[in-house]
Structures are given as C-alpha cells and as structure tokens.
Amino acid sequence: MKLYDYFRSSAAYRVRIALNLKGLAPERAFVHLRRGDHREENYLALNPQGLVPSLVTDDGAVLTQSLAILEWLDETHSRSPLLPADPSGRARVRSLALTIACDIHPLNNLRVQNYLTGTLGVTDAQKDGWVRYWIDTGFEALETRLAGDAATGRFCHGDAPTLADVCLVPQMANARRMDFDFTPYPTLLRIEAACAALPAFANAAPAKQPDAEK
Amino acid sequence: MKLYDYFRSSAAYRVRIALNLKGLAPERAFVHLRRGDHREENYLALNPQGLVPSLVTDDGAVLTQSLAILEWLDETHSRSPLLPADPSGRARVRSLALTIACDIHPLNNLRVQNYLTGTLGVTDAQKDGWVRYWIDTGFEALETRLAGDAATGRFCHGDAPTLADVCLVPQMANARRMDFDFTPYPTLLRIEAACAALPAFANAAPAKQPDAEK
Numbered sequence: 001m002k003l004y005d006y007f008r009s010s011a012a013y014r015v016r017i018a019l020n021l022k023g024l025a026p027e028r029a030f031v032h033l034r035r036g037d038h039r040e041e042n043y044l045a046l047n048p049q050g051l052v053p054s055l056v057t058d059d060g061a062v063l064t065q066s067l068a069i070l071e072w073l074d075e076t077h078s079r080s081p082l083l084p085a086d087p088s089g090r091a092r093v094r095s096l097a098l099t100i101a102c103d104i105h106p107l108n109n110l111r112v113q114n115y116l117t118g119t120l121g122v123t124d125a126q127k128d129g130w131v132r133y134w135i136d137t138g139f140e141a142l143e144t145r146l147a148g149d150a151a152t153g154r155f156c157h158g159d160a161p162t163l164a165d166v167c168l169v170p171q172m173a174n175a176r177r178m179d180f181d182f183t184p185y186p187t188l189l190r191i192e193a194a195c196a197a198l199p200a201f202a203n204a205a206p207a208k209q210p211d212a213e214k
Numbered sequence: 215m216k217l218y219d220y221f222r223s224s225a226a227y228r229v230r231i232a233l234n235l236k237g238l239a240p241e242r243a244f245v246h247l248r249r250g251d252h253r254e255e256n257y258l259a260l261n262p263q264g265l266v267p268s269l270v271t272d273d274g275a276v277l278t279q280s281l282a283i284l285e286w287l288d289e290t291h292s293r294s295p296l297l298p299a300d301p302s303g304r305a306r307v308r309s310l311a312l313t314i315a316c317d318i319h320p321l322n323n324l325r326v327q328n329y330l331t332g333t334l335g336v337t338d339a340q341k342d343g344w345v346r347y348w349i350d351t352g353f354e355a356l357e358t359r360l361a362g363d364a365a366t367g368r369f370c371h372g373d374a375p376t377l378a379d380v381c382l383v384p385q386m387a388n389a390r391r392m393d394f395d396f397t398p399y400p401t402l403l404r405i406e407a408a409c410a411a412l413p414a415f416a417n418a419a420p421a422k423q424p425d426a427e428k
Binding site for chain 2: 051061064098101103107112119
C-alpha cells in the first residue's frame, strides 16, 4: 500500500488518522501542493483530479477521494471500526462527516482560495472572512447536533472514534491556522481533546509528518 | 418515511432517484429554498444545517446529508444496489460520487452564489464564470477517469446505475440550467442518456416534481 500525502492537506490528514487507527503504515510519497507537484503529469495520471490523498492498494488499484478511501479501509480492515453497526448510527456518523467533507472543507481549500484572490481579485481580508464564514456555518450546525443528541459520547458518536471524528479533527486544525474563535463550540473542543489523547490522532498531525514545514 | 425535498436541489434530486430505484415512495414535504423555508425554526429543528434533503425514517430518525441518506437506503433496501459488491469497486463508485458531491456541487449551490454576489459583490458574469469553472474542473477529471477505465460500462460503473450515476445526472442537470458546453464530455453525455432512459431517473427530474416552477 502507498499513500500520496501532503502534511497540510486536511483530506490526507483524515486518511493518516484512519491508517493509524487500523494499525497500518503504508509506504508514503509526498505531493507538495504549494509547489504544484499535484499538477505534474505523473501525478495526474494517477489522480486526474490532481488532489491528495491517493492510496494505491497492494493489488495496484488507485483509490481517490478521502471518504472513499476511509470507507474502503473500514471495509477491508476490521480493527477500530470507523462506523457503528446499525444503519441509523452509520447514517448519523456519515452525515456528521459529510457536513465537514462537503460543506466546509471544499469551500476553503487552496485551489478555491487561489481562485478568490487570483481570478476574482478579492482582498486577503475578504478571503479570510470567507474561510471563517464557512467554518462557522458548519461548526454551528455540528455543535447544535452534537450537543443536543444522546448518541454523542466522548467522541462524536459514542465512546470510540468514528469517521466523524476523523473528519472533525483536521477541520479544527485548519481553523487553528487562522485567528478563529472556538468559544461557541464547547462540544467540538471537548471531542477534539478526547481525540488528541489518542496516539492515532496525535501522530497524524501535520507538524509530525516527514514533509512538514514551519 | 418522509422526504423533505425541493425540486431544484440537486442533492434532493439524488435521493429522489435512489428512492425510485428502490421502489419507495415516501410522503413528501417541500422546503422552498429561494423563499427561505429552510431558515424557519421548524425546519432548523429537524436539520440544523438548514439544507435539503432530510429524510425521516419510519422509526423517527432524521437523516441528513444526501450521501448518508443514499448509503442508508442502500443498506436497508437491497433492491437495485447502489454500490457494487467488491471493496475496490465500491471505492471507485464512491470516489466518482464524491468528486461531484464534494468538489463540484458545494461550490456552486445557492448559499455560495449568494455569498459571492452579496458579501463579496462579484458581478453575475463573474459568478457564472465561477460556477462554470468548478463544473468544468470536476467534469474534466470525471471524463478522463470514465473514458479511460474498463470498469466503466453503460453507466459509470458497469451496466447498472450506482451512486455515481445518481450524483452525475443532477449535476449535469444543474449545468444545463446555464449556457454550458458539454462538447468535451462525450462519456458523461452517453451515461446521462442511458440514465434518462430509466423511469427512476426520468421521474426524479426537477420539472416533474409537484413543487416545480417554470
């Protein structure tokens, strides 16, 4: 197995956490997004979207899109299940994860920020306001759902980490890279702290990766 | 079962297709997004994100996020499986679906368009350019992947519709609402036509819904 990774990609960060939870340590290659490695012919042949992560399996299949990779890891490696057993619980966990993976993260990633400041010519302050707005909009909904539901435990769903936590922690790390006010989100902070206490989460953090930069 | 729907929401359109494929016809309520029904207290109590669709199951669980609803439908209703049986095929189908559901659709939905023209004050032409850019960026990757892979059949994956087709058709319908050039995407057009021939897809189209407007 080989992971195409970038320390600062929060989609790759999700996959790193899941690999750690599953006890897997694949070979890794690093795709430097700010330098444009993802636009090189070799990488586009592997992943036509030019995004990270990609995961090449032992039988040569190229898996793309972090949530598809996470589901594949969960279907093929039973240790530390990322989804509960009941369909209704699975739907809850996936919905929490998708709120981040569809409705926060894609609006704020590097290519979108570049379009805003480049093609549309918005100021850095407007761009930061955009990023903060979509994080707040998503976090408000997550805080309401998590705080008001008995299915929430030490983690987003019960007392073991799931797909929802795997998506939440990298999104919170992204927010921490800017001046972001977490005061309205006590439940998210509590769950983030519970995750940070687990080596699988702590060791997946951007700063701990071989390609990390200051 | 009760679906909270809006004819023009492409996320709701996905769920309508899947319900038809599964032979299910739940009760429906219509949430008029342009009129702001999704910001009303009653709806926010159901779905704190204020997005459609939501699906209330027969035992009262409220399911949100279209992909989580689709996975739930597939796990609880075996007719017309939305995912293949093998993990690698499942990862391929999910990745194709997520390319649309994460990397095209959320960038172009109504709330984002409103932020662009309202808060950021971009012109309608710039806004249309944004919408077209993200559709093209996603469709280029999809066309490359689908055209170059023997796993593609009459539909995105083999000869039966899957989650990928369920996401593709509504996204193409969105693109058709603007002046969009489909010439570079012959494989997408071919698959869209194969889907349109199925009543499950045809009957889910926005124009056929009870809340449709001209």
